[in-house]
Amino acid sequence: GPVSNRQDGSYAHDVVVSPDGAYVFVCDLGADVIRVIRPASSACKDAAHVADIPLRAGSGPRHLKFFVDAAKGKTFAYLSSEFANTITSFLYAPTASSDEVLQQIGEPSFSSPPALPLGGNKADGPKRTLAEVQVAPNGRFVFASNRGDSQEDSISVLTRGDNGRASWTYWYRSGGLNPRHFDVSPDGQYLSVANQDSGNVVVLRVSDKDGSLDKVATLGGLPKVAFAGFAPADK
Template identity: 30%
Template sequence: MKILIALASITLLFTACSKPSENKMTKAPKNYLFLVGTYTDGPQQGLNILRFSPEEDSISAKVLSPDIQNPSFVIATRDADRVFTLEETAGEGGGDIVSFSFDKNTMKLNMLSKASSGGDHPCYIGMSPNEKFIAAANYTGGSLSILSNEPDGTLKLLQTIQHEGSSINEARQNSPHVHSTVFNPSGDRLLVADLGTDKIYNYKVSPESDTLLSLVAEYDQSPGDGPRHLTFSNDGNTVFVVQELTAMLEIYDFKEDTFTLKQRLSLLDEGFTGDVGAAEVRVTPDGQNVYASNRGDANTISVFLKNAGGEYERIQNIPSGGIMPRNFNFTKDGEYLLAAHQASNDVVVFKRNPEDGKLSKTPWKVEINKPVYLFQLPD
């Protein structure tokens, strides 16, 4: 009997000692934070912060920075201590690029600097890999600009390049419309998609030169395509382009400044009729999946999967869950995709299948006034 009592005591002691250790190992619920760029209808609106915690069954959003007019695109440095947005406006000096300091603990932004974008209605900003430069696309201005990002957060306009030309769609392509400015992973090239001229421009980035940007080549797109957004593979050797006016995804080899078309894939189901407006393209870090959104009468997200031969096939067209899916983004772990809808004023969450990348809609949704861009903050 004494032996049994002793064993029971030892068991209780072990259990009591193990509980604190187990509590220490308890993982905090997954908590995803996104900055949300919007179009504004009043001074009380502006940049938003979105918090999504699937384990807590929670999604919410609040305005972070009011009194910013049409901050339709937003990015941050890798450590998230600096945030950059734009004011998609027009005027004597064009629109503006704005920098903030950001305190993630208090969720507060403090404006540091505002500089002209060099043209009307900036709609896109890209950051160089070394985080020293910001490139801006001025849509109605038909130009691109590059600004320096100083250590104290001050922005300085360094160079503006005006595009010239037009294309066949008289309603949308009667003049240049620069729509995206994307640095390659090494930071020595800047690819610029111009919807109005049906071209992608390749600029050399030379930080030590008096001329920071110099044109290397122009790559003609199919007439009427309207190249909008593009993204690189991790190694920089493949470029994925979404063509707004024809709802096509194009995949290019990009090596030694040559731009070679590999695939041209439709975002549309067979027999579709109606207006289109392809908007965003994103590729997963492993390169196995490519996703593209389509507005107009489609309101879909297309999922492409790389096959054994190295080519991409469309495996899913899924309703985006709202109206006008201008932008979408993944959570860092790739488990979820969030789609922002400009016209239905909401952000909808999809679960992503890790095996093939297919999406399934979840019940999570949050209302935000005209959300048009999502940028995930680091953990």
């Protein structure tokens, strides 16, 4: 890809299985594509690479998250693009051809205010970059973590429209630097944010009304923390 110091070859940054198990999706940050693989029922070695979904050159696809919308009887997917600083919304269409199994819904949405300078350079990419993406269990909101601020980074809240497209609504301080990962609690009431460079995990409360965030706890003394997940809800 055009970000030469980060895209000098294929770079499988995330591997995700569709909720129905029919496909495996690989976010290739180096090649600016989502690779579509159809697993075989017998063995992984028989899996077939059936399509590539092209993305904007230099966008850097990083993470993909699915959301099953039971009320609409549809499944959606949300892609974070690290260098473009965007969230792209897709409809998952498993009965379509392999190259159309993810159908983009409208234009990607910026994960931060569109007028915000991203900095950086062509070879290394922007100074501000997008990392994690998560979907609220109730499907009302999509969350994204933004990195590259010199003082304190942020978590963005995007609102899902009737057609499933996520659009930027708010952003809030992450409580530290480089929120490489965050998770949503199974009940959707909290986010746990791993701020890698400041070595802390911050817990944010999610408003039921509008998805706004409020810091409720901080755990420090965690050098280079890169993950902060919640245990799955009891079945």
